[in-house]
Amino acid sequence: MVENVRELLKAHEGLKHEVYLDIENSSFVPADVLEAMLPYFNQRAYGNPTLTHKPGWEAFEAIMESAQKIAGYLGCKNLEEVNFTPGETEANNLALLGTTLQMRSKGKKIVISEIEPLSVVHVAEMLAKNGFSVVKIPVNNEGFINLEKLKESVDRETVLASFSTVNHEIGTIQPIKEITRIVKDKNPNALVHTDASDAYGKIPFNVQETGVDMATISSYKILGPRGVGALYVREGVNIERILEGQIGTQKLWPGVENTPLIVGFAKASKLMFEKFEENVRHMKKLRNMLIEGIMGKIPDVRLNGPKGEKRAPDNVNISFLRCEGEALTIELSLNGVYVSSGSACTRRILQPSHVLTAIGRRFEEAHGSILMKVTRLHTEEDIKYVLEVLPKAVERLRGITGSTVVE
Amino acid sequence: MSRVPLPYSQKILELFRNPKNLGKMEDATVSAVAGNPQCGDMITFYLKINDQDVVEKATFESYGCAANIATSSIVTEKVRGMKLEDAWKISWKSIAEDVGGLPAVKFHCGILAVGALRRAIRAYYKMKGQKPEWLPEELTFEEKQALEEEELAKILAKKMKTAEEGSKNV
Numbered sequence: 001m002v003e004n005v006r007e008l009l010k011a012h013e014g015l016k017h018e019v020y021l022d023i024e025n026s027s028f029v030p031a032d033v034l035e036a037m038l039p040y041f042n043q044r045a046y047g048n049p050t051l052t053h054k055p056g057w058e059a060f061e062a063i064m065e066s067a068q069k070i071a072g073y074l075g076c077k078n079l080e081e082v083n084f085t086p087g088e089t090e091a092n093n094l095a096l097l098g099t100t101l102q103m104r105s106k107g108k109k110i111v112i113s114e115i116e117p118l119s120v121v122h123v124a125e126m127l128a129k130n131g132f133s134v135v136k137i138p139v140n141n142e143g144f145i146n147l148e149k150l151k152e153s154v155d156r157e158t159v160l161a162s163f164s165t166v167n168h169e170i171g172t173i174q175p176i177k178e179i180t181r182i183v184k185d186k187n188p189n190a191l192v193h194t195d196a197s198d199a200y201g202k203i204p205f206n207v208q209e210t211g212v213d214m215a216t217i218s219s220y221k222i223l224g225p226r227g228v229g230a231l232y233v234r235e236g237v238n239i240e241r242i243l244e245g246q247i248g249t250q251k252l253w254p255g256v257e258n259t260p261l262i263v264g265f266a267k268a269s270k271l272m273f274e275k276f277e278e279n280v281r282h283m284k285k286l287r288n289m290l291i292e293g294i295m296g297k298i299p300d301v302r303l304n305g306p307k308g309e310k311r312a313p314d315n316v317n318i319s320f321l322r323c324e325g326e327a328l329t330i331e332l333s334l335n336g337v338y339v340s341s342g343s344a345c346t347r348r349i350l351q352p353s354h355v356l357t358a359i360g361r362r363f364e365e366a367h368g369s370i371l372m373k374v375t376r377l378h379t380e381e382d383i384k385y386v387l388e389v390l391p392k393a394v395e396r397l398r399g400i401t402g403s404t405v406v407e
Numbered sequence: 408m409s410r411v412p413l414p415y416s417q418k419i420l421e422l423f424r425n426p427k428n429l430g431k432m433e434d435a436t437v438s439a440v441a442g443n444p445q446c447g448d449m450i451t452f453y454l455k456i457n458d459q460d461v462v463e464k465a466t467f468e469s470y471g472c473a474a475n476i477a478t479s480s481i482v483t484e485k486v487r488g489m490k491l492e493d494a495w496k497i498s499w500k501s502i503a504e505d506v507g508g509l510p511a512v513k514f515h516c517g518i519l520a521v522g523a524l525r526r527a528i529r530a531y532y533k534m535k536g537q538k539p540e541w542l543p544e545e546l547t548f549e550e551k552q553a554l555e556e557e558e559l560a561k562i563l564a565k566k567m568k569t570a571e572e573g574s575k576n577v
């Protein structure tokens with residue numbers, strides 16, 4: 001099989017331009033972030049931060065300084081509230097499982113939405129198999145959760161509510177402050193968790209202001225290294241660990257801390273936040289250029305998710321009718337544009353993206369969807385290139401579809 | 408709902424980039440469809456068949472992934488000049504081999520292509536009011552699978568619609 005992949009890679013030789021827009025699924029690490037990390041692999045701070053020697057103390061210092069920075073960007077009361085994990089998936093698992101383990105004697109109900117990431121949805125399903133009742137709040141066709149249903153659903157049995165601040169696929173910015181208030185009004189003991197991975201560094205997000213108890217953030221979604229994320233847990237909120245072992249500086253995650261990745265996460269955060277307004281303006285400009293360019297140049301397309309200020313500044317998600325998504329990702333890749341699709345063809349089973357079907361997209365619309373995210377480092381030239389390549393790709397594939405699909 | 412790496416073969420990539428016998432055939436003797444847009448996989452075959460029951464020409468249209476396009480393309484190449492009796496015997500496994508192997512999650516693409524071909528052959532004899540001895544009454548594996556995939560997609564699509572109605576327990 002790896003032979004096949006070598007051939008696939010060979011087919012990409014000689015590309016004149018490359019644009020990586022699949023930030024949802026992984027990202028590149030910019031040179032300045034990498035540079036900040038490098039000394040921590042072999043020159044300093046390579047010790048275990050809980051041990052009594054210089055490389056250990058250096059690691060301790062580096063981790064605490066990184067946590068301090070991130071705590072500042074999140075609006076935490078103190079750096080102890082930032083718990084590093086190996087990523088968004090692990091932080092979401094920790095939030096859901098850690099809370100339900102801690103509070104299982106107080107109630108057995110959790111509330112999420114229909115469009116949460118799989119690291120929330122699948123954990124909720126696992127809890128449902130183990131005696132918890134799970135309510136999934138529906139969303140409207142822009143992905144906003146039904147607040148009336150939320151009010152009806154939270155009760156004395158509810159121990160946790162988990163809603164993303166920004167939806168990872170369609171960029172819907174939820175009114176997370178209002179959601180938190182509704183949950184707390186109905187049950188002050190219920191904890192509120194938000195996956196803020198697509199909010200952190202992209203929209204104003206402050207844990208004090210929103211009032212959430214827990215928030216997940218991810219490094220690679222802001223162009224930090226993969227393999228590191230964090231769970232904010234408000235001071236005074238107790239949740240259980242879901243892994244056991246040697247506990248070091250991270251009281252909720254055992255094992256040896258990965259200092260270089262944590263340093264990289266903090267550096268990426270700094271680059272995102274020290275020019276926050278400028279970065280957001282830049283992303284919005286490119287996002288609009290991409291959306292307007294596609295809608296203007298290509299017929300029979302649908303924007304998935306809300307428009308304008310209700311949408312994350314980096315998110316572009318568009319369905320191309322009569323054009324299958326997986327085929328489109330390959331066609332684009334062969335032309336140097338890297339994106340992902342909500343098509344079932346990229347998955348093991350026939351179901352396309354649960355987010356797109358939850359907002360009322362028909363299967364055939366979801367199959368032809370493409371997700372792209374722009375970053376502070378993309379350029380207008382990048383977007384122009386995408387707008388040059390994409391119409392041709394869609395046209396060729398629609399030619400193969402021919403009269404097969406009649407809308 | 409997990410994703411899998413898809414190390415497509417060189418042959419699949421080649422046929423994806425340059426599919427053979429693409430497009431609707433206006434003077435086709437018969438055509439048949441398998442899959443539907445809900446599955447994200449749909450193939451139409453057009454066959455021109457002469458009075459000796461030999462396929463003179465076959466073309467296709469495909470709404471689907473790279474494997475879908477490649478397997479459809481290879482079927483059209485393979486059946487050209489074949490007697491329908493021989494075309495009937497083509498199995499999805501041989502199609503999978505011809506495209507240099509299919510990843511396990513893409514077996515259904517080969518199955519769908521063969522399913523569509525066999526539907527076209529059945530449609531042809533139905534149209535002629537004939538029933539050759541070699542043509543089985545019962546649906547073959549590939550035809551059943553195509554039907555199952557279509558049914559499953561319909562059920563899932565329906566399930567999604569009812570799920571929109573309100574909050575529910577998992």
